[in-house]
Amino acid sequence: DAKTTQPTSMDCAEGRAANLPCNHSTISGNEYVYWYRQIHSQGPQYIIHGLKNNETNEMASLIITEDRKSSTLILPHATLRDTAVYYCIVRVRNNAGNMLTFGGGTRLMVKP
Amino acid sequence: SQTIHQWPATLVQPVGSPLSLECTVEGTSNPNLYWYRQAAGRGLQLLFYSVGIGQISSEVPQNLSASRPQDRQFILSSKKLLLSDSGFYLCAWNLQTGASTEAFFGQGTRLTVV
Numbered sequence: 001d002a003k004t005t006q007p008t009s010m011d012c013a014e015g016r017a018a019n020l021p022c023n024h025s026t027i028s029g030n031e032y033v034y035w036y037r038q039i040h041s042q043g044p045q046y047i048i049h050g051l052k053n054n055e056t057n058e059m060a061s062l063i064i065t066e067d068r069k070s071s072t073l074i075l076p077h078a079t080l081r082d083t084a085v086y087y088c089i090v091r092v093r094n095n096a097g098n099m100l101t102f103g104g105g106t107r108l109m110v111k112p
Numbered sequence: 113s114q115t116i117h118q119w120p121a122t123l124v125q126p127v128g129s130p131l132s133l134e135c136t137v138e139g140t141s142n143p144n145l146y147w148y149r150q151a152a153g154r155g156l157q158l159l160f161y162s163v164g165i166g167q168i169s170s171e172v173p174q175n176l177s178a179s180r181p182q183d184r185q186f187i188l189s190s191k192k193l194l195l196s197d198s199g200f201y202l203c204a205w206n207l208q209t210g211a212s213t214e215a216f217f218g219q220g221t222r223l224t225v226v
Contacts, residue, residue, distance in 0.1 A: 034214065036215075038156075041200070041220070041222070042219060042220065043202050043204070043217030043218050043219050043220050044156070044202070044204075044215075044217045045217070046214035046215065046216070049214060087155075087156075099144075099146070099158060099161055100146075100158075100204075100206075100215050101158060102148075102155050102156035102157075102158075103155060104155045105155060
């Protein structure tokens, strides 16, 4: 299983872009990169995912390096409500189920 | 649209008492179902997952068990709670087909064992 490495915590000023890095150097060719976030005392929320191309949706952008060994989640204009723990996950696949394995994540603090 | 319901939202139980947490999914069929636990200030730990009725896989041996009596119902149980069972329990589902389907989480149950 590919593992991910993320910084434990980051700060970002309100209104500025938040760039959250993730290393996944052992990722396999058929594994996707997923990002979720968890606001305090709530269940995780899906943000975005990608395989090798950069992706963008209404919440964020995902930039994946050409060798796929790392990626960056970009929140273009962070707000106070974006304060949460952000999880970078490389999706595990097996014969029985499509499990998600969560690491420690990055605690993003958006400050006014 | 699909929804996931998890209850109760909070629960305080004495040591040695039984536990039953229920999770139901609406608007989809034959989902994968998961139970996660999050201890205070820690990451999410996968406890159980199920790919079908009566099919349960355990990730971590412990004081808990899971059952799936119906396609969209997933139950987490314990016969005798321990203090270490305290935590935030989350149910989740995703589709079995497709390479990149995201998972959807319930709002969680905060269990305090006293």
